[in-house]
Amino acid sequence: MSFYLKGVHIPHFKNTTNLSAVKMTAPKYVSIPTSMHIGAPATPIVKVGDSVKTGTLIAEQNGYISSPVYSSISGTVTEISDMLLSNGKTAPIITIESDGEMSVDESISVPVVNNKEDLIAAIKKSGIVGLGGAGFPTYVKFDTDKPINELIINCAECEPYITSDSVTIVDRIDDIVYAIDILTKYIKIDKIIFGIEKNKQAAVNTIKTAFKDRSNVEIKTLPTLYPQGAEKVLIYHTTKKVVKIGELPIDIGCVVSNSSTIAEIGNYLKTGMPLIERCITVDGNIVKEPKNVIVPIGTPLEEVFEFCGGFTDEPKKVLYGGPMMGIAVPYLTVPVLKNTNAILAFNRTEAKVAKTTACIKCGGCVNACPFGINPVTATKALKTEDLDGLERSGVELCMSCGCCSFVCPAKRPIVQNNKIAKETLFELRKKEAKV
Amino acid sequence: MAASRMYLSISPHIRSKISTTSIMLDVIIALLPTTIAGCVIFGLRSLAVVTVCVLAAVASEFIFNLIMKKDQTIGDLSAVVTGLLLGLNLTASIPLWQAAVGSVFAIIIVKCIFGGLGCNVVNPAITARVFMLIAFTAVTSSASPTIVDTASGATPLDVLKGNDGSIPSILNLFLGIKGGAIGEVCIVALIIGGIYLIVRRVITWHIPVTFIATVFIFSFIFADFDFNSAIIFALSGGLFIGAIFMATDYVTSPSTPLGKIIFAFGAGFITVIIRFYAIYPEGVSFAILLMNIVNPYIETLTKRKIFGGREK
Numbered sequence: 001m002s003f004y005l006k007g008v009h010i011p012h013f014k015n016t017t018n019l020s021a022v023k024m025t026a027p028k029y030v031s032i033p034t035s036m037h038i039g040a041p042a043t044p045i046v047k048v049g050d051s052v053k054t055g056t057l058i059a060e061q062n063g064y065i066s067s068p069v070y071s072s073i074s075g076t077v078t079e080i081s082d083m084l085l086s087n088g089k090t091a092p093i094i095t096i097e098s099d100g101e102m103s104v105d106e107s108i109s110v111p112v113v114n115n116k117e118d119l120i121a122a123i124k125k126s127g128i129v130g131l132g133g134a135g136f137p138t139y140v141k142f143d144t145d146k147p148i149n150e151l152i153i154n155c156a157e158c159e160p161y162i163t164s165d166s167v168t169i170v171d172r173i174d175d176i177v178y179a180i181d182i183l184t185k186y187i188k189i190d191k192i193i194f195g196i197e198k199n200k201q202a203a204v205n206t207i208k209t210a211f212k213d214r215s216n217v218e219i220k221t222l223p224t225l226y227p228q229g230a231e232k233v234l235i236y237h238t239t240k241k242v243v244k245i246g247e248l249p250i251d252i253g254c255v256v257s258n259s260s261t262i263a264e265i266g267n268y269l270k271t272g273m274p275l276i277e278r279c280i281t282v283d284g285n286i287v288k289e290p291k292n293v294i295v296p297i298g299t300p301l302e303e304v305f306e307f308c309g310g311f312t313d314e315p316k317k318v319l320y321g322g323p324m325m326g327i328a329v330p331y332l333t334v335p336v337l338k339n340t341n342a343i344l345a346f347n348r349t350e351a352k353v354a355k356t357t358a359c360i361k362c363g364g365c366v367n368a369c370p371f372g373i374n375p376v377t378a379t380k381a382l383k384t385e386d387l388d389g390l391e392r393s394g395v396e397l398c399m400s401c402g403c404c405s406f407v408c409p410a411k412r413p414i415v416q417n418n419k420i421a422k423e424t425l426f427e428l429r430k431k432e433a434k435v
Numbered sequence: 436m437a438a439s440r441m442y443l444s445i446s447p448h449i450r451s452k453i454s455t456t457s458i459m460l461d462v463i464i465a466l467l468p469t470t471i472a473g474c475v476i477f478g479l480r481s482l483a484v485v486t487v488c489v490l491a492a493v494a495s496e497f498i499f500n501l502i503m504k505k506d507q508t509i510g511d512l513s514a515v516v517t518g519l520l521l522g523l524n525l526t527a528s529i530p531l532w533q534a535a536v537g538s539v540f541a542i543i544i545v546k547c548i549f550g551g552l553g554c555n556v557v558n559p560a561i562t563a564r565v566f567m568l569i570a571f572t573a574v575t576s577s578a579s580p581t582i583v584d585t586a587s588g589a590t591p592l593d594v595l596k597g598n599d600g601s602i603p604s605i606l607n608l609f610l611g612i613k614g615g616a617i618g619e620v621c622i623v624a625l626i627i628g629g630i631y632l633i634v635r636r637v638i639t640w641h642i643p644v645t646f647i648a649t650v651f652i653f654s655f656i657f658a659d660f661d662f663n664s665a666i667i668f669a670l671s672g673g674l675f676i677g678a679i680f681m682a683t684d685y686v687t688s689p690s691t692p693l694g695k696i697i698f699a700f701g702a703g704f705i706t707v708i709i710r711f712y713a714i715y716p717e718g719v720s721f722a723i724l725l726m727n728i729v730n731p732y733i734e735t736l737t738k739r740k741i742f743g744g745r746e747k
Contacts, residue, residue, distance in 0.1 A: 005742060010449065160449065232743060244743045316442055323448040330443060351442040357455050357511060358553040363690020372739035394741035402447030409455045410553075416445045 159322025523618020649703025
C-alpha cells in the first residue's frame, strides 16, 4: 500500500488565513438547540420567562453519549419549541432574548482536577463536543480503560475556505499547551501527534515553537490533499495504523481530537467557562468582508453575516461547514451550532447544481476514493438490492467526503447514492439476520 | 436580507471543471493533428470521408434519441468522437455511403441500443471497423498516399504478409508516407495527440505504452529477433491510433493501473498473433474488441483493495 491514501486536489479559497478571530457583538437573540452533538438531545431545565446568564446550564446531559448545553448570552428565555433536525427527528430549541449585558453566571468557577476521574468529569461538564464538525461528546473519547498510544490533534483543515482551526491554533496556543499538559498529567498518553497540512505554515510554526522541548510531542506536516482531516485518513497518515471496518480508533490505541476542541478544553480547565462560543470562518463569494469571528453559540446566521458587512448579491446557497461536506441550510435564521466551523454564502451562479449525465465508467470515483470504495458497483447493487454486491463495493466505509462526486465528469450524485446504498446495506443485513 | 428560496443540494457543493463534454473535446483536439496529416497525405477525399462519418454519427444519435423520446445527448460530443475515430480508421478511397453505414452501425447498433454512452459493451468505432472489414471486404485496409508517386495501395503489413509492394523507410513510416487508413499512418501526429491526452490527464500512459511495447517485443521475438522488423511492425497498421485512442476508451477498458496494463498486454499479444498467424494482415481492431469483451473480468480481478475493509 502506498504511503498516502488517495484523495483529490481541490481549490483552497483560504481567504481568511491571516485574519485573527474577532469577537462578535452580542446578538439580539440566540436560539440554542439541545441537539448539537451525536447522541441523545440534552433535556431543557429552563422555562419560558426564566432569566439566564452567560454560562448558565439550560439543558442537561441525557445519557452517556450526550452533552450539556449552556446559555451563550444573558437575558430571558422567550421560547422553547421543537426543531427539525437533519435526520428527520425533532429536538427542543431554546430561544433567549439578550438583555445586552452579557453578564456571567456566578456559579462559574475553575474546575478542581486532581485525578483522571476529575478531569473526565470536568470535560463532560464543559459541554465540549468535537468542534471539527462531527460533534461527538469529547469526554467519551478519554473515558476509556484502553491504552492510548497516540493522541492525534487534528489540525488538517482540508476543506476549502475554512481557517478557523489554524487561526485558533495561532491565537490560542496557550490554551492548547495547557490542555495537553493536564491531559498528559492525568491520562496515560504515550505520544501526542499534531497532524497538519503543510500549507498552514503559521500554525505549524506556532506549534513547533510551543512544543519544542517536549519529547512526547510530534508534529507531522502532511501533503495538502483532501480529505486529510478525515479521522481514518489522518490516523493512517500519522501512525500507519489502519482502523478496520467496525473498529473505533481507540481499539488501535488512537484518539483523534480537533485542535479547536483541545483549545476549548484548555480554556475550560483554566476558567471554568463552558462551551458557549466558538471561532467560525465566515466566507463565500458574496460575503463582503470574510472574517474569522468568535460567535456565541445559537446566534442566527444572518446576524453573523451582517457583522461581516452583509452580502454583495442575493444568497442562494448557505452552508454549515465547508463546500465538500457542509450542509446547505434552508433559512438564514438557523443558529450557529457547537460544531459549526464555518458558514459560507454563495450566489446563484455558485449555487447551481450541474446537470447529471450518463456514467462513462471512467473510474475517476474509484481512483479518487481514499478507501477504494467502488461507487459504480454500489449503484448497480443498489438497483437490484443485492447485498453481496453492496458488501463488495465497500460502500459501508463511505464517510461522504465527496471526492467521488467532485471528480465525476458526468456530475453524478455519487455521495447521495452511496448514502442510500449504505442504509440499504444495513437494512438488507438486518433482514438476512432475521431469516 | 430577504429570505428567498435557497438551494438545498447535498454535498459536495463544488465540482471539478472536468465534464464528459470537456473530455470528449480534448479527445477531438488530440485527434486533429492526425486528421490534418491524413488529409495532407491522402488528399481532400479524406476530409470528405471523415466529415461524412462525423455527420452520420451525430445524426443517427440525434434521430435515435428523437424516436425513442430520450434526452438529447449529442451535446456530450461522444458521437463526434466515434464518427471521427471511425473515419480516421477508413481509407480515403472508400465509397462515402459505406462510411455513412459504418457510422450508423457504430452509433445505433453498438452504442444506442445497449443504452447509450457508458452502457456499450465494446468500443463503437472499433466494432464498426471490424463490421466494415467483413461487410465491405478490404476497403478499410488499402489506400495509397497521394503525395508520393506510388501506385501500390498495399500497406506495409500487407507486404510483410507476402503481398507485392515495398516497405517504406523508417522515417516515412514515422511521418506516414505509406499506405493505410486516413488517421493511422502519421505516427508523429498520433504521438502528439497522445501526449496531449496524457498531459491533460484524460488518459494515463499505461494502455498506450504497454500495448505498443508488447507488440514491439513479441514482433521482435516472432521475427527471429530482427530489430528492424520489430520497428516496422510497431510503426505499421493501426497500432498507434488503436493504442492511444481506441483501447483507452473509458467505457470498455479497465480503470485501475494494473487492469490497464493487463488489458493492454492482452491486446498487444493478440495483435501480434493475428498479424503473424491469421489470415488478416492487421489485428489491432480484433485485439481491442476481444479485450473489450473480457474487460469486466479484468476489472473484477484488479479492483482496488478496500482500506480497512473486511477480510474475505
